Amino acid sequence: MGELKVPADALYSAQTQRAVENFPISGLRLPQRFIQAGLMIKRAAAETNRELGLLEPAVAEAIIQATSQLLEAIPLEQFPVDVFQTGSGTSSNMNLNEVIATLAARQGTTVHPNDDVNMCQSSNDVIPGTIHLSAALALEQQLLPALGELADTLRQRATELESVCKTGRTHLMDAMPITLGQELNAWASQIEHNIERLGECRQRIQQLPLGGTAVGTGINAHPEFSRRIIHRLSQDTGLSLTAMPCLMEGLSSQDSAVELSGQLRVTAISLYKIANDLRWMNSGPIAGLGEIELTALQPGSSIMPGKINPVIPEAVMMVAAQVTGNDATIAMAGQAGNFQLNTMLPLIAYNLLQSIELLANGSRLLAEKAIAGFKVHEQKLQQRLALNPILVTALNPIVGYQKAAEICKQAYREGRAVVDVAAEQTDLDRAELERLLDPALLTRGGIHDIQDTKK
Numbered sequence: 001m002g003e004l005k006v007p008a009d010a011l012y013s014a015q016t017q018r019a020v021e022n023f024p025i026s027g028l029r030l031p032q033r034f035i036q037a038g039l040m041i042k043r044a045a046a047e048t049n050r051e052l053g054l055l056e057p058a059v060a061e062a063i064i065q066a067t068s069q070l071l072e073a074i075p076l077e078q079f080p081v082d083v084f085q086t087g088s089g090t091s092s093n094m095n096l097n098e099v100i101a102t103l104a105a106r107q108g109t110t111v112h113p114n115d116d117v118n119m120c121q122s123s124n125d126v127i128p129g130t131i132h133l134s135a136a137l138a139l140e141q142q143l144l145p146a147l148g149e150l151a152d153t154l155r156q157r158a159t160e161l162e163s164v165c166k167t168g169r170t171h172l173m174d175a176m177p178i179t180l181g182q183e184l185n186a187w188a189s190q191i192e193h194n195i196e197r198l199g200e201c202r203q204r205i206q207q208l209p210l211g212g213t214a215v216g217t218g219i220n221a222h223p224e225f226s227r228r229i230i231h232r233l234s235q236d237t238g239l240s241l242t243a244m245p246c247l248m249e250g251l252s253s254q255d256s257a258v259e260l261s262g263q264l265r266v267t268a269i270s271l272y273k274i275a276n277d278l279r280w281m282n283s284g285p286i287a288g289l290g291e292i293e294l295t296a297l298q299p300g301s302s303i304m305p306g307k308i309n310p311v312i313p314e315a316v317m318m319v320a321a322q323v324t325g326n327d328a329t330i331a332m333a334g335q336a337g338n339f340q341l342n343t344m345l346p347l348i349a350y351n352l353l354q355s356i357e358l359l360a361n362g363s364r365l366l367a368e369k370a371i372a373g374f375k376v377h378e379q380k381l382q383q384r385l386a387l388n389p390i391l392v393t394a395l396n397p398i399v400g401y402q403k404a405a406e407i408c409k410q411a412y413r414e415g416r417a418v419v420d421v422a423a424e425q426t427d428l429d430r431a432e433l434e435r436l437l438d439p440a441l442l443t444r445g446g447i448h449d450i451q452d453t454k455k
Contacts, residue, residue, distance in 0.1 A: 011078045013098040013113070019091035025084040030092055030346060031353045035079050036071065037134035038096045040236060041126060041210065041229070042117060043067035048229040049119050052222050058109050059116050066103035083350045087336065087343025089127035093118070120221040120229075124251050124341050125212040131257055131349045132250075136206045136239055138353055139198060139260075142360035146367075147195050147267070153367040154188035165439045166291060166381040167388050174390050177439040180376065187274045191363075194267040201259045206241050208233070209250025215340040216248025254342045257352055258334035264355045265327040271362060272320035275313035278370055282310050285377075293375040312370040319362035326351040387411075389418045391437045394446050398436070399426055 006017045043064055050060035078099050085091045097113035104111040111117065118126075162181030167174050211226025213219050218226070226243050234241040244250040284290035300309035329351050333344035342348075389411035392404045399407075407425050411418045419433050428436070436447050 011075070011099040011102045012080075012095055013102065015091065015094040015113075016081060016098055019081045019085055019095070023082040023085045023091070025082050028083040028350065029076065029079060029081070030083060030349055031134075031357070032074055032076060033138055033353050033357075034130060034134045034349050035074055035076070035096075037137060038092070038126070038130045039067045039071050039074070039100075040233065041129055041133065042096055042100055043071070044229050044232040044236060045119065045121055045210075045225075046117070047232055048225060049222075051228065052224060054222060055116065055119060059104075059111055062104035062107045062109040062111055063100055063117055065107065066100045069103060070099065083346050085346055087345060088123050088341060089130075089345045089349070090123040092346060093121075093123035093126050120211070120213070120225040122213040122220075124214055125209050125216075125247070127345045127349070128250050128254070128342070129208045129210045131254070131345065131352065132205050132208050133233065133237070133239075133241070134349070135257065135260060135352055135356065136202070136241070137237060138356040138360075139202065139205070140239065143356050143363075144195060144198060146360040146363040147191055147198075150363045150367040150371075151188050151191040151195065153371050154184050154191065157371055158182075158184035158188060161376065163440070164376060164378060164381065165385055165443060167385050167390075174388050176390060176393055177385055177388070177442050179443050180381075182443065183277075184371075187277075190270040190274070191267075194263070194270055197263045197266060198260075201256065201263055203240075204256040205260050206239055207244040207250070207256065208241055209244045209247045211243065212247030212251050216246070216251045218247065248340060252340045252342065253337040254330075254334045254345070254348050257348050258330055261327045261330040261352055261355065264352075264359060265324055267359055268320040268323035268327075268355075271359065271366065272317050275316040275320070275366060275370075278374070279310045279313040279317075282313075282374070290377055290380055292377065294370055295373040297369065310370075312365050316362045316366050316370075319358045323355045323358055326355045385439050386417055387415070389421075391439065391442065392418045392422065394436050394442055395422060395426070398428070 001018070004014050004017055006013060010017070046055060046060045046063035046067070049055035050057055079092070079095055081091045081095050094113065097117040100117045101111045101113040104117075158181040160181075161184065162179055164180040165177050166180055166183075168176050168178040208230050209216070210229050211218055211221050213221050226247065230241050230243050278292070278294065281289055281291040282294045285293065294310050294312070296308045297311055300307040300311075330348055333348045334342070336342050336344040389408040392408045392411070395404050395407070403425070407418060407421050410416075410425070411421045414421070419430075419437050422428065422433050422437070423430050426433075435441075441447060
């Protein structure tokens with residue numbers, strides 16, 4: 001294809017440089033987590049090929065040392081290929097091969113990027129394998145611990161606030177009373193279910209198609225290569241990695257990545273709900289709900305002095321929006337499995353890893369800087385609860401829906417406590433009404449001896 005100039009300080013060679021010149025599209029690069037996983041695969045491949053007697057010990061050792069050196073401090077400037085490149089990720093695979101070969105050759109051993117570093121491999125199995133491995137590592141090391149921390153923080157605050165009653169809301173309108181503890185426990189349950197959902201697809205994202213090479217048949221790979229490299233990677237990572245039952249599936253489709261992205265989207269929706277509830281509860285403090293006060297982190301306005309905004313919930317809501325968009329991109333990219341190869345692999349890798357990182361960081365921020373430290377305005381909660389006419393719902397079994405509605409409307413109209421209006425409109429004595437309308441009891445389902453009350 002002719003001569004090509006490569007920067008003098010580059011560890012990569014011609015194939016990488018051609019990709020740099022061919023794809024000046026976005027300036028976006030595959031993330032460090034992806035490069036890390038690719039380097040781990042290359043190192044494990046060299047160790048496996050040495051064990052199988054396919055690679056000379058000196059060459060294998062040079063590759064192993066080079067990849068180990070790169071893993072200690074990944075020089076991201078040596079991996080400059082744009083995300084928007086050839087759909088197989090061949091440019092990124094060759095980028096890895098070239099950088100490793102250059103470093104390995106500095107040890108005095110001739111190392112070829114294709115024949116040695118890429119032995120028993122193809123871009124078509126290495127890149128899908130790298131997507132799965134990098135996502136599996138990010139799940140275990142970033143997202144699942146962050147979600148666990150968020151769930152624990154929510155449960156802790158729920159315990160602290162289990163006896164604080166407030167007005168529940170449906171359609172953003174006053175509803176029956178709940179406790180703040182119940183509200184936070186519901187959020188915690190959402191997060192715990194997301195942890196379960198992510199765990200359910202963990203097994204499939206930990207299956208690797210390595211050894212499938214070009215089209216999933218294993219051409220040019222030793223029959224033992226797949227099993228041995230994946231066993232070695234399991235030892236290196238501590239993950240329960242296995243070979244995909246059908247290697248061709250791992251090349252031709254990205255269903256497991258699409259599945260994982262869908263669960264990430266569900267998690268994003270949960271975070272959005274929690275963050276938006278916090279934002280509403282914090283609103284005001286005078287003209288809004290003002291139920292809680294989030295920790296003040298920074299000035300909220302360049303023109304309005306003293307204004308403090310719910311910056312962490314807003315940031316988390318933007319994370320949720322981005323992850324939802326990433327999921328749509330991954331779903332569309334997942335459809336690009338043409339015959340024996342998906343041809344949008346770099347795009348899937350970029351968006352999947354970004355979603356995991358954003359959700360992990362957003363979850364930790366929400367736990368540490370919003371939920372752990374918000375203050376509760378109990379007096380305001382109790383004042384509003386006392387004037388909530390919807391409490392009359394507890395009287396439905398005794399006075400009937402129609403009478404209860406009349407009491408409710410009068411209480412609204414006159415701005416009076418429902419217990420006062422009910423005392424005038426029914427034959428129930430004041431003590432019994434206070435017992436039936438006790439907000440704390442209503443948060444636990446209310447009085448259950450209604451028949452005795454009727455008698």
